[in-house]
Amino acid sequence: MAALSESASPEAAASPEAVFHDEKHASYLVAVSKNTEAIEFVLTEYMRMSGVYWGLTAMALLGRDVHKEMDGDAVVAWVLRCQHPCGGFGGGEGHDPHLLYTLSALQILALLGALDKCDGAKAAAYVAALQQGDGSFHGDEWGEVDTRFSYCALSSLAILGELWRRSPPLIDVAKAVDFVDRCRNFDGGYGAVPGAESHAGQIFCCVGALAIAKRVDLVDATLLGWWLAERQCDSGGLNGRPEKQADVCYSWWILSSLTILGRSHWIDEAKLAAFILECQEPDGGGVADRPGNMADVFHTFFGIGGLSLLKWFDGTAYAGRPAIDPVFALPAPLVAELGLEASVCPRATASLLETWARARDEEKETPPPSP
Numbered sequence: 001m002a003a004l005s006e007s008a009s010p011e012a013a014a015s016p017e018a019v020f021h022d023e024k025h026a027s028y029l030v031a032v033s034k035n036t037e038a039i040e041f042v043l044t045e046y047m048r049m050s051g052v053y054w055g056l057t058a059m060a061l062l063g064r065d066v067h068k069e070m071d072g073d074a075v076v077a078w079v080l081r082c083q084h085p086c087g088g089f090g091g092g093e094g095h096d097p098h099l100l101y102t103l104s105a106l107q108i109l110a111l112l113g114a115l116d117k118c119d120g121a122k123a124a125a126y127v128a129a130l131q132q133g134d135g136s137f138h139g140d141e142w143g144e145v146d147t148r149f150s151y152c153a154l155s156s157l158a159i160l161g162e163l164w165r166r167s168p169p170l171i172d173v174a175k176a177v178d179f180v181d182r183c184r185n186f187d188g189g190y191g192a193v194p195g196a197e198s199h200a201g202q203i204f205c206c207v208g209a210l211a212i213a214k215r216v217d218l219v220d221a222t223l224l225g226w227w228l229a230e231r232q233c234d235s236g237g238l239n240g241r242p243e244k245q246a247d248v249c250y251s252w253w254i255l256s257s258l259t260i261l262g263r264s265h266w267i268d269e270a271k272l273a274a275f276i277l278e279c280q281e282p283d284g285g286g287v288a289d290r291p292g293n294m295a296d297v298f299h300t301f302f303g304i305g306g307l308s309l310l311k312w313f314d315g316t317a318y319a320g321r322p323a324i325d326p327v328f329a330l331p332a333p334l335v336a337e338l339g340l341e342a343s344v345c346p347r348a349t350a351s352l353l354e355t356w357a358r359a360r361d362e363e364k365e366t367p368p369p370s371p
């Protein structure tokens with residue numbers, strides 16, 4: 001680990017064998033947000049909205065003043081320029097509106113306290129119009145269906161305070177729930193559409209969507225919790241599907257799902273924290289997908305988010321930072337301030353896991369118990 005060689009640095013105060021490169025990550029995030037010539041910017045111009053959301057949220061989780069350090073006024077003005085007359089937001093100026101970027105835009109405005117500056121009624125109408133007869137959502141006018149869009153729609157409407165509007169209701173929440181429920185597989189996981197393979201990213205979107213709709217009771221928390229816990233590799237990192245390599249971004253997708261299901265303690269949390277810390281770029285700041293690779297803003301956000309979910313900062317020199325909300329992927333104090341609600345499972349007792357692990361060892365074919 002990079003930690004030992006830097007034990008003399010002030011950042012090493014947290015723990016004898018783990019360094020968190022606090023200041024370097026903040027400088028990295030500021031530099032990425034300002035350097036429009038950077039290759040990262042060129043490569044992701046069409047999805048810049050999400051990149052800005054990742055950067056701002058990571059800075060907020062570092063306990064920084066995002067408005068001041070990330071040029072909040074300029075960011076708000078840019079986000080507003082990305083809203084189309086139909087109400088949806090594009091991933092950048094001049095790009096077509098899409099649900100993915102509409103959610104990112106609303107998250108950014110919420111982070112900067114500027115939600116009231118956009119046309120919220122039009123944004124809500126744009127989201128609602130994308131719901132289909134079977135409860136699913138199109139991502140945009142081109143008609144792709146994916147459970148990611150179900151999450152984006154429910155989260156966007158919740159942030160706008162329009163999810164539970166009664167008369168007239170903007171969307172059919174029960175039908176939205178029904179579609180997500182039909183994407184559940186025999187392994188307890190969820191795919192992009194009914195019958196599609198379980199994948200950790202989709203699982204977060206489905207579990208998150210059900211949590212926002214307050215129907216997390218529909219998840220087979222024990223079966224899915226086990227599938228998610230099995231994603232931990234020998235390195236301590238998590239993978240997205242069986243036989244795949246560990247990657248820092250799954251620290252978020254899987255850990256947030258396990259947290260919503262009250263089962264984050266089903267993985268070795270210390271080993272995962274150590275893996276994330278190893279993925280830090282010790283010189284330039286930022287976090288990479290795996291140790292030794294180049295840092296990017298996406299993995300920096302999910303790495304810091306993972307450490308936040310693990311409560312790793314508590315008890316270190318970095319204690320007192322805002323926690324991340326596992327459902328809305330925003331700082332928990334902001335989620336409380338906005339009055340956003342979701343249902344989560346109570347923390348499962350260790351004995352439940354032990355009972356099942358014993359049954360599993362005794363009889364590999366034993367079907368898992370219902371929660």
Ligand SMILES: [Zn+2]
Binds near residue numbers: 249250
């Ligand atoms: Zn990744």
